[in-house]
Amino acid sequence: MKVLGKEVTAEKLLNFASMKWEQKRKQSRVLRKPVMCVTHPLELHQRRSAGQRIGLPAILAPRRQTVEETGYEPADDLIDKSLLAELQEVATARLAHENSTGDARRIKSKQYWSQLLRDEDRAASSIFVRFALQKPILQIVTSLFGQVPHLTILELALTRANEDPKGPVASQRWHYDLGDNRTIKLFTYLTDVRDDDDGPFIFIPHDPHKPRLPWFPVHKTDALVAPTGLLDRKMTVYGKAGTSFLIDTYNCLHCGSRLASGHQRLAAIVTYNTFCSWIPYNNRVAVDRPLDPLERMVLRV
Numbered sequence: 001m002k003v004l005g006k007e008v009t010a011e012k013l014l015n016f017a018s019m020k021w022e023q024k025r026k027q028s029r030v031l032r033k034p035v036m037c038v039t040h041p042l043e044l045h046q047r048r049s050a051g052q053r054i055g056l057p058a059i060l061a062p063r064r065q066t067v068e069e070t071g072y073e074p075a076d077d078l079i080d081k082s083l084l085a086e087l088q089e090v091a092t093a094r095l096a097h098e099n100s101t102g103d104a105r106r107i108k109s110k111q112y113w114s115q116l117l118r119d120e121d122r123a124a125s126s127i128f129v130r131f132a133l134q135k136p137i138l139q140i141v142t143s144l145f146g147q148v149p150h151l152t153i154l155e156l157a158l159t160r161a162n163e164d165p166k167g168p169v170a171s172q173r174w175h176y177d178l179g180d181n182r183t184i185k186l187f188t189y190l191t192d193v194r195d196d197d198d199g200p201f202i203f204i205p206h207d208p209h210k211p212r213l214p215w216f217p218v219h220k221t222d223a224l225v226a227p228t229g230l231l232d233r234k235m236t237v238y239g240k241a242g243t244s245f246l247i248d249t250y251n252c253l254h255c256g257s258r259l260a261s262g263h264q265r266l267a268a269i270v271t272y273n274t275f276c277s278w279i280p281y282n283n284r285v286a287v288d289r290p291l292d293p294l295e296r297m298v299l300r301v
Contacts, residue, residue, distance in 0.1 A: 029178070029278035036276030047147035047275060050297060056143040064140045067184070071206035071248035072235070075186065078136040079244050084188070086127045087268060088242065091116075091156060091190040095266050098158060110170045112162040112257060116266070117154060124299065125289045128154050132186070132270040133295050140246065141184050141272045148297045152179070152281035153271035156190075159199055159257040160264045172258050173219035174204075176212070177249035180277035188244040190266040193237070197260035201237045204230050206251040213253060225253070275300060 037044050056064060067073045094116045098104045104114040121128045132151050141149045162172060177183050193200045213220065213228065225231055230253060237245060247254070259265060273281065285299045 032278050032280070033181075033274075033276045040276070043275060044147070047297060050148045050294065051142045051146060054139055054142055054148070054294065056139050060136060060140055060143075064143050067140065067144060067246055067248060069206070069208075071252035072203065073140075073246045075137065075244040075246050076242070078134070078140075079188070079242075080134055083127065083131050083134065084242055084244075087131050087188070088190060090127055091266055091268065094156065095158065095191070104158065111164075112160050112172070112259070114158040114160075116156040116158050121156070122154065122284050123286045123288045124291060124295070124301075128156065128268065129285055129299070131188075131268065133298060137186055137246070138294070138298060144184060145182050145272075145274055147274060148294065149182075149184070149272035150275045150277065150281065150300050151270065151283055151285070151298050152273045152277065153269070154283060154285075155269040155271075156266070157269055158264060158266050159259060161259045161261045162257075163261075168221070168255070168258055170219055172255055173221055174213075174225050174253050174255045175219045176215070176251070176253060177271075178215065178218070179271075179279040179281065180273040181250055182274045182277075183248065183250040184272045185247050185249050186244065186268075186270040186272075187237075187247060188242070188268045189239055190241055190268060191264065192240050193243070193265060194240075195238065196236070196258070197263050198238075199257045199259035199263065199265040201245075201247070201254065201256040202234055202258075203237075203247060203252045203254035204233050205235060206248060212251075220253075 063073050063078070098114065098116055104116050107113045107115065117128065120126065123129065129151075132154060138149070162169060177185075187201060192198065213225070213230075217224075222231070237243070257265065283299065285301060287299075287301050291299070291301070
């Protein structure tokens, strides 16, 4: 069917409707931030004041600057080795259990992705929460945000090969994370990611002087991104189990979990946003130990 001389198909109409709906969602999300700042002025002031008191040690200033400029920074030397060893021990046992039982929760839209985090892992005393509260990481993120961050999402994500004949789907395609315009993630590989078969994280470094791709479609195919020339700048993060890095997933176009058949990747992923994020997150962390004021503020409990 032709309308005003242009070919119109059902697929084009559906895409158009989806684009309009996504635009409305974007507008409603963006409004939440100023509303939260106006309705919670005391919390905003406390977070900014606490951030100034925390400060940023001179030794971490270049690391913070790199994240600001490129959106990426290796973090192996920022991680507490004893916490990493404890996390690795728990994760290894969890992976062995999953491989023998297969009872982990899978995400409906991402059948290649299983969530191995359990309810008890959301207790403040758990290794997953303690790992997310490491001070050097919080100091860098606080400096970037200009306020103490909110720990919004904890994940222990197991990814396997996607057998979909359509190829990469969902987060395997290029996208920005759109929960907030201030988003930093701490990734820690808990299995070796030696080559492309192991599903490495792939991203385009942030360049403040170049425009972002449109928000819609949220998940973009390689074919859609290729004409922009961005794929010529892509970076791939390989590393042994224990490799950690910070990534700005709002400003860095990224994708991952493209594994070859028979491979799997386990990673701990911590997401930090502002308290006034576009999406109202609830990390569901239960307080079962004494928390200092900074920890309480980061967990927003």
